[in-house]
């Protein structure tokens with residue numbers, strides 16, 4: 001007697017589950033393979049791109065928008081506009097009621113080591129000076145209009161004075177009084 005095995009419903013269900021599982025596994029494998037192939041393809045494309053750019057001798061540069069900047073030359077190269085002033089004899093009233101010799105500007109601000117140009121019109125018929133021994137400054141200011149360079153090598157506030165005897169009508173009073181034949185230089 002031949003026994004014919006007829007699959008019962010349980011067996012069918014089990015087989016179906018096994019089949020599905022197998023398909024899923026296979027499908028997953030296929031997807032994994034495709035993903036792998038994709039990476040390989042991407043690499044291949046990259047290599048081709050590299051070879052192509054290499055062949056063309058191109059260098060790829062990431063360009064950024066150009067930022068326009070004002071070109072500012074170093075301060076030392078900027079041609080400074082001279083400061084204009086005058087020397088006028090017997091022109092400024094002092095607290096003593098007398099008129100004294102003066103520089104029309106007696107306070108100067110300079111940058112350490114950088115020349116300050118002074119265009120001085122000495123209307124007097126004798127020379128005067130801008131002298132500050134502590135910083136080795138001694139500019140003789142001749143009669144007439146000339147340009148001088150005032151340079152101070154150290155920072156600080158220094159008093160200057162005219163060392164050439166002047167303001168003789170007042171016994172030289174102006175020579176030691178800021179605002180007349182003396183003043184201050186501030187170097188920063």
Ligand SMILES: [Cu+2]
Nearest residue numbers: 128162166181
């Ligand atoms: Cu003087």
